[in-house]
Amino acid sequence: MxxxxxxxxxxxxxxxxxxxxxxxxxxxxxxxxxxxxxxxxxxxxxxxxxxxxxxxxxxxxxxxxxxxxxxxxxxxxxxxxxxxxxxxxxxxxxxxxxxxxxxxxxxxxxxxxxxxxxxxxxxxxxxxxxxxxxxxxxxxxxxxxxxxxxxxxxxxxxxxxxxxxxxxxxxxxxxxxxxxxxxxxxxxxxxxxxxxxRNADLKSKFDWQPDTSPKPMKSTKPKTTKKHKKSKVAVPPELFAAHVTIIIIFQREEAVRLAGSFCQSRVALNQLYLLFSTSNNVTCGKSQPQKSLEIREIKLKITDIETKSSI
The missing domain is CATH 1.10.510.10 (Transferase(Phosphotransferase) domain 1)
Incomplete structure (x- = not known):
């Protein structure tokens, strides 16, 4: 049976x-x-x-x-x-x-x-x-x-x-x-x-049978993402002097690194300027005497780097 x-x-x-x-x-x-x-x-x-x-x-x-x-x-x-x-x-x-x-x-x-x-x-x-x-x-x-x-x-x-x-x-x-x-x-x-x-297809499966017809193949080509070119920021020299101290306040070590690179590459200056322009925290909650002291220290380091680079 x-x-x-x-x-x-x-x-x-x-x-x-x-x-x-x-x-x-x-x-x-x-x-x-x-x-x-x-x-x-x-x-x-x-x-x-x-x-x-x-x-x-x-x-x-x-x-x-x-x-x-x-x-x-x-x-x-x-x-x-x-x-x-x-x-x-x-x-x-x-x-x-x-x-x-x-x-x-x-x-x-x-x-x-x-x-x-x-x-x-x-x-x-x-x-x-x-x-x-x-x-x-x-x-x-x-x-x-x-x-x-x-x-x-x-x-x-x-x-x-x-x-x-x-x-x-x-x-x-x-x-x-x-x-x-x-x-x-x-x-x-x-x-x-x-x-x-009634335009009924008698060769199709019964209503209770699962549809096993092949589905369209997905493309195997790797997806290509468009690379967006970073926009170059033309930074006037006077802006560097005006803003570098403010940048140092919120991220002193990064500023020193970029300032040192600036003496050898103008790209670093662009990065430094972008770093400043995108920051929302320029005070870091420090008192004015602390900030002034740090600024003087960083300025000395930057001056020292510039002097060595010119030798």
């Missing part, structure tokens, strides 16, 4: 707005009609077709839908033949009220047509949840009456808005007799045509 994942009912309820896209709905319809066709091919009818009895596979089989729960399935052919068994006069209600066929409501024998009728209710619900006007009703008579209206062409607005190919499927299912062999290919053709009208 193979393990499977969530049912279509659970998956749909977990979708945004609790609904599938048109493309996914049609793809689900195509796979589920194939599953029903395969069951009919071996001589059985399911009699309880509904979203809860279809589940998706696990992992790499998440795009495969499985038909489950054959607890009330019935063989409709005579043993060892393909001849259809004669219907019984009365039968008990078999199935789920929301998806049960009209014949099931009337306590009549079910056939392949009834599985397809339950299937179309399920499909309509996938296409638009508002299609099933009896969804919240538990009154079997009322539900059957609403289903009769649908097959009489009295469509609710949600169904009327669907492509005409869906209406053709409804009419076709209604035309089938007890022993009729359904044309499953016709149903699938109508589904595909309706998808084309």
């Amino acid at each position: 193979e393990l499977v994942g969530s049912s279509l009912d659970i998956i749909q309820r977990e979708m945004p707005h609790h609904s599938f896209s048109y493309g996914t709905s049609v793809k689900v319809g195509l796979q589920t009609i194939d599953a029903i066709s395969d069951l009919h091919e071996i001589g059985y009818i399911h009699r309880d077709v509904k979203p809860q009895n279809f589940s998706v596979g696990l992992k790499d089989k998440a795009s495969t839908i499985y038909l489950l729960d054959f607890g009330i399935a019935r063989k409709y052919t005579i043993k060892d033949t393909k001849a259809v068994r004669l219907p019984r006069e009365t039968v008990h209600f078999m199935g789920t009220v929301r998806y049960a066929s009209r014949h099931c409501h009337r306590a009549q024998e079910q056939c392949r047509r009834d599985d397809l009728e339950s299937w179309i209710y399920m499909l309509l619900e996938f296409l638009d949840r508002k299609s099933i006007t009896w969804a919240k009703s538990i009154n079997k008579s009322h539900v059957c009456s609403e289903k009769e209206k649908l097959f009489a062409g009295d469509y609710p607005l949600a169904v009327a808005a669907l492509p005409e190919e869906v209406h053709k499927i409804i009419s076709y299912i209604n035309s089938l007799e007890y022993s009729s062999e359904p044309d499953y290919d016709f149903i699938k053709t109508m589904l595909r045509q309706s998808a084309r009208k």
Whole structure:
């Protein structure tokens, strides 16, 4: 026995707005009609077709839908033949009220047509949840009456808005007799045509599958940052004399270093001037006598450096 994942009912309820896209709905319809066709091919009818009895596979089989729960399935052919068994006069209600066929409501024998009728209710619900006007009703008579209206062409607005190919499927299912062999290919053709009208891509993944399409590659080129040239400050000589003492007050050691370099490079003077112009702390909280003493000391050091540089 193979393990499977969530049912279509659970998956749909977990979708945004609790609904599938048109493309996914049609793809689900195509796979589920194939599953029903395969069951009919071996001589059985399911009699309880509904979203809860279809589940998706696990992992790499998440795009495969499985038909489950054959607890009330019935063989409709005579043993060892393909001849259809004669219907019984009365039968008990078999199935789920929301998806049960009209014949099931009337306590009549079910056939392949009834599985397809339950299937179309399920499909309509996938296409638009508002299609099933009896969804919240538990009154079997009322539900059957609403289903009769649908097959009489009295469509609710949600169904009327669907492509005409869906209406053709409804009419076709209604035309089938007890022993009729359904044309499953016709149903699938109508589904595909309706998808084309809605521009639905049937090659895309189901809504519940993660999008693994390759994302655009990020550029591997190293980011280049623009180098901003430092602006050169033309410092008049007189400004140096006027401001050097103030600079010394807030950063004496740095001032000495730059002042010493100034004798050999004018770039140092620019740095010294920038250092002064960007400082917000020129007093350093020192008393005037302390500042005067430091200024004299620094001036002497600068003079000494200048004298040595000129030798």
